[in-house]
Amino acid sequence: xxxxxxxxxxxxxxxxxxxxxxxxxxxxxxxxxxxxxxxxxxxxxxxxxxxxxxxxxxxxxxxxxxxxxxxxxxxxxxxxxxxxxxxxxxxxxxxxxxxxxxxxxxxxxxxxxxxxxxxxxxxxxxxxxxxxxxxxxxxxxxxx
Numbered sequence: 025x026x027x028x029x030x031x032x033x034x035x036x037x038x039x040x041x042x043x044x045x046x047x048x049x050x051x052x053x054x055x056x057x058x059x060x061x062x063x064x065x066x067x068x069x070x071x072x073x074x075x076x077x078x079x080x081x082x083x084x085x086x087x088x089x090x091x092x093x094x095x096x097x098x099x100x101x102x103x104x105x106x107x108x109x110x111x112x113x114x115x116x117x118x119x120x121x122x123x124x125x126x127x128x129x130x131x132x133x134x135x136x137x138x139x140x141x142x143x144x145x146x147x148x149x150x151x152x153x154x155x156x157x158x159x160x161x162x163x164x165x166x167x168x
Contacts, residue, residue: 032060040065041072 032040044054044065055065074083084092 032064037068038072041068044069045072 040054040058040060044051047054049057051065051069052062055062058065070079071086073079075085
């Protein structure tokens with residue numbers, strides 16, 4: 025297995041890419057002289073060309089890659105926050121509906137509930153029917 029070491033500093037990479045462009049030595053010889061792999065040196069040269077605006081169309085510069093990474097991280101955090109708020113809203117809506125169902129049942133003691141119907145089941149029914157439990161539908165108005 026190949027040995028790994030910490031990444032080379034950006035200044036070293038930039039100097040190596042500039043040296044490859046100006047020295048006239050081939051990439052294999054220059055990589056050996058610098059003590060880096062040929063593949064690493066070729067990657068640094070390509071990255072320097074893209075950053076200088078000489079890359080293929082659609083290739084991202086280093087600054088653009090960093091911005092894209094930052095924005096993706098921010099989107100992930102915002103999605104997590106939105107999910108937390110959505111779950112909290114559902115929890116508090118269920119609590120509010122359960123309280124409304126309980127108060128409406130106290131006013132009408134003749135109402136019988138199925139023994140398996142819990143507050144969450146009733147709240148789900150109220151939500152799916154589009155109204156709060158215990159409220160009456162709006163009267164239908166007709167034109168005369």
